[in-house]
Amino acid sequence: MSDFHRPSLPGQGLFEALAHDTDPAEVAAAGHRIAHLLVRGPIDRDDRDLVDRVLHLSDAEGLGVIAELWSHAPPDTLSGALWRLYLLREWVHRQPRQAAAEFAAGRGFAPVHEMLAGVVEPPGADEVVDLVDTVVRGIVVTDLDVVLDRAAAFAHIVGVGRGQLDDADAHSGARLLDMALHLRRAAALERSGSLH
Incomplete structure (x- = not known):
């Protein structure tokens, strides 16, 4: 992962992969990116696709699946x-x-x-x-x-x-x-x- 602000994220397997033995830094980076996309809005087509996947997952599985990515983030982020x-x-x-x-x-x-x-x-x-x-x-x-x-x-x-x-x-x-x-x-x- 060379760019912290735009980590690469797998497609449908994103959250399944994060639920297992994933590097905590990758989880934090994914949570950081998703938080920014949800609050600041998507910039390009890839961002819009990710937001759509995240929102679909939130509808299907609940917000908790996504929020878990934020659970270890410092309070001033x-x-x-x-x-x-x-x-x-x-x-x-x-x-x-x-x-x-x-x-x-x-x-x-x-x-x-x-x-x-x-x-x-x-x-x-x-x-x-x-x-x-x-x-x-x-x-x-x-x-x-x-x-x-x-x-x-x-x-x-x-x-x-x-x-x-x-x-x-x-x-x-x-x-x-x-x-x-x-x-x-x-x-x-x-x-x-x-x-x-």
Whole structure:
């Protein structure tokens, strides 16, 4: 692999090959390229073909297959930011009532974050799921920094809320606050043109 920015990727066998004993650097490079194509858009016909294959795989197998390529990416990279968005979305879809309860518990302690997150009144399970889906769908638009800021605000409020509940799990609440910091940092890098 001579060019990190445009690693060669096999055709249909891409994800099967990556699932086995593949070099971690190749997996990272493939995840990096796919993240950039999904967010920044394809440049040429080969890029468009790859995006089509990735989207087809996402429809057939779920986004998790693709997101797994981003799981080891540093938080201050595009791939790392997408991984955190994916984790947030998956958790909210699996536990929407818990997410809504923790959001409700945290919102009074983080009013600025609440306005940025943009959850409608009242923030029930459906509204929280809608928010996260809206944020994640936004990764294909030009305002990625806003998407990342909104996701950070949501993670911050939920992390604070988790700390307010009686059965609070302080460790996982702290991890959500860390995620919020990482997403905010990624948003700042995106605004400066440095999120790669």
